[in-house]
């Protein structure tokens with residue numbers, strides 16, 4: 001046993017990285033090293049800052065040098081989708097890739113953002129999405145990435161609201177066949193398309209990054225609502241503080257961040273880490289470094 005462990009750690013670690021621009025803030029190396037320690041996997045995970053016009057060259061170099069897998073963050077998830085030789089059904093539905101794996105026949109692309117969000121809400125926050133009314137704020141890459149998984153969770157209704165209403169409408173039209181197949185009422189537009197209270201309001205806009213409030217009708221949030229901000233930080237966002245004042249239960253996206261990473265780890269290593277202790281440690285770590 002001891003001999004097997006020594007041999008394992010004498011071999012070179014399998015190389016992984018997160019590629020983005022910027023990428024210096026990324027918690028992914030810390031998260032994946034926690035998973036590796038938990039499961040006794042010998043990996044090395046770093047950050048790669050790709051030039052805005054040099055994503056493809058950066059990815060090709062990483063894999064040519066023996067890299068095994070990449071996470072893709074802003075602004076390259078659509079480029080990664082185009083670059084992948086084959087993609088999973090959930091990446092195809094989202095039209096974006098956040099996980100690349102080097103397979104013998106080329107690069108395999110997956111999208112773990114949606115399953116990360118749904119797992120955090122359903123498993124960690126213990127709120128089943130089935131037959132719920134969901135309001136999704138935003139129509140950018142993150143909203144698009146999580147929509148297939150949200151629809152698969154079989155809510156009764158999903159309304160997309162965006163500052164630029166036309167983008168929300170376009171997203172709703174794009175996902176209409178999937179929503180119809182899953183018997184979910186799907187609508188999109190400006191804030192006036194969302195009427196009444198919702199069980200879950202998800203902020204998938206980048207408004208919190210600039211400390212602004214996304215546009216939504218305040219009737220959407222009541223005491224029974226879960227208000228979830230995809231953004232994560234040591235302090236609650238303006239969206240979360242507003243929702244708290246309206247009596248809602250709130251959460252930021254730390255759980256989603258760790259859950260999407262756990263799913264990527266599974267895609268690469270075939271082993272599923274235990275996310276709960278890593279989420280707790282990451283919350284503490286973020287408070288300490290705030």
Ligand code: NAP
Nearest residue numbers: 138139140141142163164205206207214230231253256257
């Ligand atoms: P994006 O593609 O640039 O889209 C930005 C969206 O936010 C658009 O819908 C935009 O509306 C809207 N928006 C921007 N500023 C706004 C404001 N002041 N008021 C109202 N709406 C505003 O960005 P993204 O990739 O979707 O990322 C969105 C957020 O998700 C980011 O905060 C990111 O950190 C977070 N995220 C978290 C995780 C996680 O693991 N927790 C994963 C992925 C993303 P317009 O169409 O009108 O411009």
